[in-house]
Amino acid sequence: MTNATRNDLLGTYRNAILAWWLPIGLMVLAIWLPTGPKTAVWVVALAWMGGACIWNNRRCGRVHCRYTGPFLLAMIVPVLGNVTGLVPLGPDGWRWLGLTIGSGSGLIWYLSEKLMGRYR
Numbered sequence: 001m002t003n004a005t006r007n008d009l010l011g012t013y014r015n016a017i018l019a020w021w022l023p024i025g026l027m028v029l030a031i032w033l034p035t036g037p038k039t040a041v042w043v044v045a046l047a048w049m050g051g052a053c054i055w056n057n058r059r060c061g062r063v064h065c066r067y068t069g070p071f072l073l074a075m076i077v078p079v080l081g082n083v084t085g086l087v088p089l090g091p092d093g094w095r096w097l098g099l100t101i102g103s104g105s106g107l108i109w110y111l112s113e114k115l116m117g118r119y120r
Contacts, residue, residue, distance in 0.1 A: 002119075009052060009055075019052035023049050027045045031098070043080065046073065046079065047076060049072045050068075053069030054069035056069075062118065063116045064108055064113050068109060075104075
């Protein structure tokens with residue numbers, strides 16, 4: 001086991017659950033909440049996951065974390081924009097945001113590690 005693998009937060013189920021799967025689950029559950037609490041959950045979850053990705057990239061050099069971290073943090077802007085009406089996404093706005101966050105993260109993960117490897 002290399003240092004990078006040993007330091008990777010995705011290397012243990014416990015860390016992966018705390019850093020990413022728990023916030024994702026909370027975002028999914030929050031879909032049925034009123035706008036205010038839903039927004040709070042999504043913003044905190046995106047900040048948590050984005051921060052975890054950036055920290056993970058610093059810990060082990062995980063390639064996709066270098067890109068997914070800033071992406072997740074940046075997705076806070078359209079979430080807040082949708083709520084304030086600055087980015088009017090219509091009645092399906094939350095669905096579009098969820099699809100963009102999920103597919104964007106997955107695409108970044110797959111392409112970055114496919115093209116550049118797992119660690120740098």
